[in-house]
Amino acid sequence: MLKSKIAALILLFVFVLVTGVVVFKFNLIRARGSDECFACHEDKTLAMDVNGKKKSIFVDPVLFKNSTHSAFDCKDCHEGYNPDEFPHNPKKVKINCRGCHEKAKSLENGVHKNNDCADCHNPHNQKPAKEMKANQTATCLKCHTNRNVTDYNTSIHAKKNVGCDGCHKSGHDAKKITKGEVVQVCGNCHGSHQKDFNNSIHQTVMKGGNKNTPTCIDCHGSHKIVGNKMSIESIACLKCHLDEKLFPGDQKGSAKFVAKYKTSIHSSIQIDGKQAAGCVDCHGNHMIESTNDPTKSTVRARMMETCGKCHTKEIDHYYKSSHGQAYKNGDNNAPTCFQCHGEHGINSVLRSDDFSKINQTEMCLSCHQDNRVNKNKETHLNDYKKSFHYIALQNGNTKAATCSNCHGPHEMKPASDPESQIYKKNVDGTCGQIGCHEQEKKDYSGSIHHTTLMSKENSDSPTCNSCHGAHQVVNTDSLGKDQGSKQKGIVKLCSNCHASVELVRNNNLPNVASNYNESFHGLAVRGGSNKAASCGSCHGNHNIRPSTDSLSTINKKNLGQTCGKCHPGADNVFLNTKMHILKAETDNPMLFWITRFYILMIIGVIGGMVLHNILDYRRKLKEKKAGQ
Amino acid sequence: MASEEKYLRMTLNERIQHFLLLSTFMTLVFTGFALKYPEAFWVKWTMFFxxxxxFELRGVVHRVAAVLMTGASVYHLFYIIFTRRGRKLVADLWFYKKDLTDLFQSIGYITGKKDERPKLGRFSYIEKAEYWAVVWGTFVMGATGSLLWFQNYFLPIINVYGMDIATAVHWYEAILASLAILVWHFYFIFMNPDVAPMNKAWFTGYLTRHQMENEHPLELEEIEARQHKEKL
Structure with missing residues (x-):
């Protein structure tokens, strides 16, 4: 019994054992094999000498158990290894992944055909394909450590999660992108830009066989994809377009021609932190255009549209200006933006060197002289160079006015236009603009000249340029220089109107000129005195008001003070007679009668003397003859 | 020839007075009219020169001449008060009834109605009129000129009203005086057929007998009568 019980127990034990072996056979075997390997290889410090170099032969058992290869035993891959020998693989048998991974054959023709699978894949930590793909870029960058490629990390592609595979294709199909393929590759995502580029002059030239033509990466960089305007220009456009070997000569399109951009205001100023215009702002970015094509942004016909993208106000003014109107009416000589501002060397009055006020004169005069633009109207323009404005500019006073200060830089309307800065009623505002002749404008407004012009709509009444000249602007120092004295100049100036028979009659002006000319003041000024009073000495220069105005220098109240400037005795005298006696009979009767008396006396006395002497002479001659 | 005889007309003192008057008068005329006619060719030429x-110099010269003339006038005043010859001068220049008859005689003669010239004394009615005209003119011009010169002082007193009158008087009196000298005085000194081409008495001081006979027969008679007396 006991024997049979023992036999039954043994049988049960064997059964359990056999069943367990059968069930766990593989696991047991593998576990036993791998465990055996891990017994040594889980040591992190474990290493072996390979050609004199220490190579870690540590395998992380945890990672391995989580990897897709966890089902395999070490020996499945490490064939022919002998655990008792060190090293285990004296024959240096290579691990053949392709035994299992037949698909990976595509590598044989790929860029990575000389690489081991292990360069990308970690067989002890092999991940599923999805996970591999997600981390592909990091995997690539493990080997591709040159600067050009690592710049990818800062690129917009990196930020937007476009990985290496986005362009180079994934995994085993990875490939180089040739110059001819670049546009197509980028175009996969950037379709509209590709389309633009295909219409660009760059593309046209490329099709013509020019190998220097840029594609996407020449401007944006291959891996460090840049979108910043100024960087593109400095590294891309100008890299080629400033190269005199590529663009020789000094014609349009040459490197020298483009180089002018570097001196332009566009390249140098920043307004409100925004960078000024770069190449692409005018030429377009992908659809870079030839200036020969009439539809392109940089041709004359579209110039205003192009510049107007930023300079809206200026373009608006331009269209309303004489220049703009002439242009609209098809005048081929009418200037557009670049005629004045240059093409690449875009200049502005904000810069005082190349496009200084003084040079502006030359530019305007390059068309506006010798009646080239306006018949019979431009002979006086050269006079600007004799003006006080120009002389001041030459002497370094950059505040002095040049053409644009009066005509408006873009407004430039004819004087006949009521909106023009040089329309007669607007002239005082123009000359008196802030920073210029503000005080003079203040003095002038309220003067009889001003009120007559403004409220009575009488265009005979003078404004600034009527006296100071339009182009040959004079100041009081130069006034009358050609006539000997400032006073003479002023008298002559006022006489232009106040001694003009027609103007005096039409405007009912007091005819004071002849009276003044016969007065001591007038005689002295005519005689060359530079002290005697001219018109302005009493009436003021800009602030000329009628005597009835209490603010007038010739108001009875102020007359003593006015005369007192020269005649200290007159300070406190209430002067009782009209200064310009037009009708002595009522203005100064005594003067009238004394004058009458003298005239009669002179005629009577001298007449009598003449008569007496004639008779005397005749008689005495007669007697003398008789005597002989 | 009797014409070689000389008769004293102006002493050296009188000639100097006359010369002062002459030179200042000419200067005043020139500088005065230069103001009034600034565009005249002779003014421009002078100015240019x-x-x-x-212009400022013109004013200064005008005033200097005016002061000199006034000085000469003051001296003349002393001369006619304090010297015998001076007092005689005024007495001889005073108007008498004879001057009126001389004038009528002269008018008759020069119009051919009478054959005889008036028998004129040391100073003819012509010369007398001239002398007193100069006296009057000097006074008027001096007075109005002073008003204009010291305008800042006089302006509060006579006002612009008075200044305008002073200016006008100074001007018309200047015309009158200048024309009188030109028409009246110069005629008798230069053109008068009795003395042409010039009566040199103003710098020689003497008249010829011929001139005396023609111009001052009465004075000649007196002189000869006196000489005759002395001889006796």
């Missing part, structure tokens, strides 16, 4: 400050 003098140069930059010609």
């Amino acid at each position: 003098i140069g930059k400050n010609a």
Whole structure:
């Protein structure tokens, strides 16, 4: 019994054992094999000498158990290894992944055909394909450590999660992108830009066989994809377009021609932190255009549209200006933006060197002289160079006015236009603009000249340029220089109107000129005195008001003070007679009668003397003859 | 020839007085009319010749001449008061009834109605009129000129009203005086057939007998009568 019980127990034990072996056979075997390997290889410090170099032969058992290869035993891959020998693989048998991974054959023709699978894949930590793909870029960058490629990390592609595979294709199909393929590759995502580029002059030239033509990466960089305007220009456009070997000569399109951009205001100023215009702002970015094509942004016909993208106000003014109107009416000589501002060397009055006020004169005069633009109207323009404005500019006073200060830089309307800065009623505002002749404008407004012009709509009444000249602007120092004295100049100036028979009659002006000319003041000024009073000495220069105005220098109240400037005795005298006696009979009767008396006396006395002497002479001659 | 005889007309003192009057008068006329006619060719030429400050110089010269003339006038006043010859001068220049008859005689003669000239004394009615005209003119011009010169002092007193009158008087009196000298005085000194081409008495001091016979027969008679007396 006991024997049979023992036999039954043994049988049960064997059964359990056999069943367990059968069930766990593989696991047991593998576990036993791998465990055996891990017994040594889980040591992190474990290493072996390979050609004199220490190579870690540590395998992380945890990672391995989580990897897709966890089902395999070490020996499945490490064939022919002998655990008792060190090293285990004296024959240096290579691990053949392709035994299992037949698909990976595509590598044989790929860029990575000389690489081991292990360069990308970690067989002890092999991940599923999805996970591999997600981390592909990091995997690539493990080997591709040159600067050009690592710049990818800062690129917009990196930020937007476009990985290496986005362009180079994934995994085993990875490939180089040739110059001819670049546009197509980028175009996969950037379709509209590709389309633009295909219409660009760059593309046209490329099709013509020019190998220097840029594609996407020449401007944006291959891996460090840049979108910043100024960087593109400095590294891309100008890299080629400033190269005199590529663009020789000094014609349009040459490197020298483009180089002018570097001196332009566009390249140098920043307004409100925004960078000024770069190449692409005018030429377009992908659809870079030839200036020969009439539809392109940089041709004359579209110039205003192009510049107007930023300079809206200026373009608006331009269209309303004489220049703009002439242009609209098809005048081929009418200037557009670049005629004045240059093409690449875009200049502005904000810069005082190349496009200084003084040079502006030359530019305007390059068309506006010798009646080239306006018949019979431009002979006086050269006079600007004799003006006080120009002389001041030459002497370094950059505040002095040049053409644009009066005509408006873009407004430039004819004087006949009521909106023009040089329309007669607007002239005082123009000359008196802030920073210029503000005080003079203040003095002038309220003067009889001003009120007559403004409220009575009488265009005979003078404004600034009527006296100071339009182009040959004079100041009081130069006034009358050609006539000997400032006073003479002023008298002559006022006489232009106040001694003009027609103007005096039409405007009912007091005819004071002849009276003044016969007065001591007038005689002295005519005689060359530079002290005697001219018109302005009493009436003021800009602030000329009628005597009835209490603010007038010739108001009875102020007359003593006015005369007192020269005649200290007159300070406190209430002067009782009209200064310009037009009708002595009522203005100064005594003067009238004394004058009458003298005239009669002179005629009577001298007449009598003449008569007496004639008779005397005749008689005495007669007697003398008789005597002989 | 009797004409070689000489008769004293003006002493050296009188000639100097006359010369002062003459030179200042000419200067005043020139500088005065230069103000009034600044565009006249002779003014422009002078201005051009003098140069930059010609106008101011004109004023200065005018005033200097005026002061000199006034000085000469004051001296003359002393001369006619304190010297015998001076007092005689005034007495001889005073108007008498004879001057009126001389004038009528003269008018008759020069119009051919009478054959005889008036028998004129040391000073004819012509010369008398001239002398007193000069006295009057000097006074008027001196007075109005002073008003204009010291305008800043007089302006509060006579006002612009008075200044305008002073200016006018100074002007018309100047015309009158200048024309009188030109028409009246110069005629008798230069053109008068009795003395042409010039009566040199103003710098020689003497008249010829011929001139005396023609111009001052009465004085000649008196002189000869006196000489005759002395001889006796």
